[in-house]
Amino acid sequence: MADGKPSPKHIILTSHPGKRVKKAGTVNWAAPSSQERGPIIGTVTEPADRNVIGSHAGSYGVYRALAVAAGDLAPAWKPDLTNTEPAEPIGPFPQWSEPGRIVSLDPWGHMVAQVFSADLKAGRDIRPTIAVTKAHINMPELKDAIRAGRLTPDGTILNANGDIRVTKAAIDPVWYLPGLAERFGITEQALRRALFEQTGGMYPELVTRSDLKIFLPPVGGVSIYIMGDPAALADSKRQVACRVHDECNGSDVFGSDICTCRPYLAHGIEVCVATAQVGGAGVIVYNRKEGRALGEVTKFLVYNARKRQPGGDSARAYFERTECVAGVQDMRFQELMPDALHWLGIRHIDKLVSMSNMKHEQIVSQGITVGERMSIPDELIPPDAHVEMEAKKAAGYFTEAPVAADLAAVKGRDLKE
């Protein structure tokens, strides 16, 4: 150790655990009940119980390691789950056990304290991978919608001060590797090898422990915001509105005008509120996939490359510039996105607030029917975002609006402006 003291215990390799570690409880993915499925156990303190690769909390698992290394957190600490159960019930729904429906999250993840209470009492370290709570949210755009008469406060779903009552959920990723491989049309072996190599060999069990089928990847999860009664989402007789939104910190939080993310998100929430007000429910599925899952560093590099190219930022070269820097145009893999919709029990979306063909295609191909598709109203597009919008429309994104005839003529702002 750095301070010169000897390490308190020797290190146990999980890649080749040998006789010290007996085989953990099997996970029967997509089994019809929680008991037949069995708990997902990612504990790092009781190796005999582990039945996954990786550890809990997605990318935040690295901060937990820092807290332990800094001496702020006892390595053997276990959470006290008293009163943490969901503030609103979600499921169980038939989709949870339909083969191949859900492969990237644990549908029982929010019910751990209830359905595996006996295991918890027996001292097993089982952690929730989903939490469901309630909140009020408030955005200036929604107040604008009230002022403009597009929304009317009802005192229940939408208050006069612009507060919206929501049920919200946070989901950590839980990947069932055989299911993931099937969804991408590749072999499980190829998937495991790429995950092992591209994380710099971070998880040797990916290639040594084929008996472990579950991976808790160090990536961001999903936030769900539900307006109206969550039960309406699974009720075919009630209206469902949905926006599937991929994180864009620059626009969503800071209001950057180079893209349409925040205005589109606000528009999605507006449609969700209106749908909830007629007895249905609306849901925002917010995926932590910054900059098309290329990350914000790549995204900002692309902005510079776009704005410094000869002739300036134009809709014609929008996708090309991304590919020059990242090697691909997009890494979001909408293939996994519908899992959150299946978790909520959704079979039909009446209003899909999205122009993305990739999202629409995946939702429909995975058995969820879509009624109306809604593009962002033109008046909500910020000045510098026309480059992105026209490039997307020309590439075939869904829109009711006309597509610009000359993409080279759609120009963005210069870096110096």
Ligand SMILES: [Zn+2]
């Ligand atoms: Zn954006």
